[in-house]
Each structure stands twice: as structure tokens, then as C-alpha cells.
Amino acid sequence: MDYSKFSKQELEEMLKIAQKELSKIGKRGISVDMSRGRPANDQFETVMPMLEDAAAYNYTLGGADARNYGGLGGIRQARELFGELLGLRAENVIVGDGSSLDLMYTAVAFAMQFGLRGETPWKDLNKVKFVCPAPGYDRHFAICEEFGIEMITVPMLEDGPDMDTVESLVEDDPSIKGIWCVPKYSNPTGIVYSDKVVERLATMKTAAKDFRIFWDNSYVIHGLYDNNDKLKNIFDVARKAGTFDRIYTFTSTSKITFAGAGVACMGASEENLVEFLKHLSIREICPNKVNQVMHVAFLKNVDNIKKIMAEHAKLLRPKFELVISRLTAEFAGDDFVKWTNPRGGYFISLDVRRCAKRIIELAKTVGVVFTPAGSTFPYHIDDGDSNIRIAPSVPSLEELSNAIDVLILAIKIARIELVLKKLYE
Numbered sequence: 001m002d003y004s005k006f007s008k009q010e011l012e013e014m015l016k017i018a019q020k021e022l023s024k025i026g027k028r029g030i031s032v033d034m035s036r037g038r039p040a041n042d043q044f045e046t047v048m049p050m051l052e053d054a055a056a057y058n059y060t061l062g063g064a065d066a067r068n069y070g071g072l073g074g075i076r077q078a079r080e081l082f083g084e085l086l087g088l089r090a091e092n093v094i095v096g097d098g099s100s101l102d103l104m105y106t107a108v109a110f111a112m113q114f115g116l117r118g119e120t121p122w123k124d125l126n127k128v129k130f131v132c133p134a135p136g137y138d139r140h141f142a143i144c145e146e147f148g149i150e151m152i153t154v155p156m157l158e159d160g161p162d163m164d165t166v167e168s169l170v171e172d173d174p175s176i177k178g179i180w181c182v183p184k185y186s187n188p189t190g191i192v193y194s195d196k197v198v199e200r201l202a203t204m205k206t207a208a209k210d211f212r213i214f215w216d217n218s219y220v221i222h223g224l225y226d227n228n229d230k231l232k233n234i235f236d237v238a239r240k241a242g243t244f245d246r247i248y249t250f251t252s253t254s255k256i257t258f259a260g261a262g263v264a265c266m267g268a269s270e271e272n273l274v275e276f277l278k279h280l281s282i283r284e285i286c287p288n289k290v291n292q293v294m295h296v297a298f299l300k301n302v303d304n305i306k307k308i309m310a311e312h313a314k315l316l317r318p319k320f321e322l323v324i325s326r327l328t329a330e331f332a333g334d335d336f337v338k339w340t341n342p343r344g345g346y347f348i349s350l351d352v353r354r355c356a357k358r359i360i361e362l363a364k365t366v367g368v369v370f371t372p373a374g375s376t377f378p379y380h381i382d383d384g385d386s387n388i389r390i391a392p393s394v395p396s397l398e399e400l401s402n403a404i405d406v407l408i409l410a411i412k413i414a415r416i417e418l419v420l421k422k423l424y425e
Helices: 008-026 041-045 076-086 100-114 138-147 163-172 195-203 234-241 270-283 289-299 302-331 356-365 397-424
Strands: 032-034 093-096 129-134 150-157 176-181 212-216 247-252 264-267 348-351 368-370 387-390
Touching: 008 356, 008 397, 032 397, 041 302, 076 093, 076 247, 076 264, 076 289, 076 302, 093 270, 100 138, 100 212, 100 247, 100 264, 100 270, 129 138, 129 163, 138 150, 150 163, 163 176, 163 195, 195 234, 234 247, 289 302, 302 348, 302 397, 356 368, 356 387, 356 397, 368 387, 368 397
Parallel strands: 032 368, 129 150, 129 176, 176 212, 212 247
Antiparallel strands: 093 264, 247 264, 348 387
16 A cells, blocks of 8 residues: 555544554453564474483493583584584584584684684784674674674675675675575575575685684574475585685574474584584583484484474464465555565564564564564664564464564554654654
8 A cells, every 4th residue: 555645634544543453452462472483382292202212212322321421522323413414424513402503602702712723813803793694693693792793784685695795895804704694594584595605605705714604504404395495505515615614504403303402513624623622622521412312313314304394394384374475465566565485494574664663662562572673683773674573483373363463553553654754744
């Protein structure tokens, strides 16, 4: 609807009606939290057998007792399983505890404190910068803020980061030490990096010798449909280009088994992992290898993980399709409201014009919570006040339907307010 065609009186009346409808929904006492991409309880039920069979698992795989100290890099079987998942050899993988975010944070901390492969520790440099494709993952940006790393915002396009901009930045500036990437079902847009983008990232010239690609492959196997979208193996390209050292990759079972009790891994060149484990050995003796044995015994192999993820997809797919269908029914062909239609991951990215913050505020007044406005951009600066991250995984279909009712009304109210403001100025 083109609200600019209506008179002030008509707009004011439409605003009152929409506000009344929103207030009516608020009286239902709904409470829907869509602020984070979390698995729902019914997803956890699909993997409960892992715990039920825990006593029967073999905790002395390979002759080493997983219940004892040792094995800083994780059990061999877990390294092989994650290697199969990521397209790497076991020697290029270490397996830790539940959070890949922990491994990413630690990798940055080690680079800051000790430097990488003989290069100057980042803390001793005048300035350290990271390229941050946006909209992107707010926790990546938070790590940079934690360590005082300057963030350079680069637009996220339909096939990945704007590589013309990325290449021009990293080629000439040695203070740029890294780039954050969620290459498959990216958070929050849900896009999959194209082969060309993967190739350019692996082969681009960088002024910094210790430049690192933080390849956060959290959704490597998290498709919503049977034909899981394929991501080009960046390590295959990097081996041929001689840039294997450039890449750190991360993933976890947080959205495969249990979000609070999974296992996570880091993949990199053998030399990078030796350096990483050297520092890690001072911080800890070993990860929770008992949990790793349980996961390996339950997950078995990638084919079996695909079967497990198909069960997750059955539960998630209707939620994503409900959001997309409702937005399409209400705003199809409307340039003011745009959204992504992801084939996997945990998010739908919604873009509006100059009123994302207001929409989120309105929704919160009646019990629907989204990620704070600006969170998907470095320093929370969304110049267009446009992006809203929708995480539809936790609510039931009924709760989600109520939440979308609220979202649609909030969009209408914020939009009318914008037009009225312009008319009254």
C-alpha cells in the first residue's frame, strides 16, 4: 500500500485502527521471544536417545580412557567425524567443548596476546581491524568490540560479501587482520556463499601476513529441505592457492544435539593447530571427552547426521514457511518491506525503510521480542534503520502466528507514522 496517497485524516484514522488492533492482541497476554536462534524443546526430544544409551558407550576408544586426563585436541573419532563433515582430514581438526563461539573468542585472544606464527602480537600494534560483512552475526561483532578491534562494515550481497570492496581493503592495509564469515545459511540473511565468492576469499591478496578468515560454518548441515545446498570447500581452493594457513573454520553440534551440551571443533592447517594447542595447553588439560564419545557413538557418520537433521527440518520448516507465507500475503510486491526466503539456518532477515527500531519497540510492548535494532551491524549502527532479524525456531506455530500478527501491525503503524511525520513537517 502506498500510504502517501492518503490524506492526513485518512492516515490518522488508519493509524488509530492499527493501534487498536495491536492493543487488542496485547490483551491476550502473549509472550514470544524471537531474539535468538535457539532450538525448540521438541527438537531436543529427537536426540534424547543419546543420553539414554550413555552407560553402554565404549569410553576406551583407541585404548585411551576418555574419562581420564589427556587428549587436548579431542578424541580421534570426533576429529574424524568433524573432518568428514567439513571436508578436512582429522589432522586438521581439533574438538573441544560445546561452543564454537568459545573457540572463536579464544583464537582471537591468542592472536591478540601472542601473535600468529611469529608475527607481532595484535595487542602491540597501533591498530587492528576486521572486515565485517553486514547484516551479520552480532556475537562476531561483540568479540571485536571486546578486544578493541576496529570493524569495517562491508555490504552483504545475495551471494556473499561484496568481494570488490573486501579485496580492495585487505590488499593495501596490513592492519586488517581478519574477516568474519558465516558462509552457509548466513546469519541473518540465510544466503549461501557462491563458488566465486569462496574462491576469491581463498585467493585474494592480503597485506597482512597474519590475516585470517574466520569461517564460522555453524549451519554446515542445517538445510530445511532434502536437497541441502552445497558450499564450495574453501580449503580445497586454499590448498591449491597456497593459502591454507589463512583459514580457521568452526562448527558445533549445538543445533544438532544439545545447544548447551554439545561439542565444537576448529579446523585449520596443522601448523596453526599446533600453535593453538600450545597456548590452549596452559589454559586447560583436556575437553570433555566423555561427551565426545557419546556424540560419536550417537551421530556415527555424516549420513546419519543428515537423518537427524531431517527430523529437525520437519519441525523447523513449517515455522519458516508460515512466516514467509504471511509476509508474502501481506507485503508481496511492496518495495517498503523485503525479506529473505532461506533454505536453511535459523533466521529470516527482514528489511524495512527507516523504522526497524520503532517496529521492534512496538512489538515488545505487546510481548513479542526481536533482537535489538542494529544488532546485525558493527557497533549497532544500521544506517538505514532497516534490518530486523526473525528467529522463528522456538515458538509453537500458534505463538508464531500471533507474533507475525504483531509484526505486521507494527510495520503498518511505523510506516503510517513515517508518512504522517513527513506530512506534518
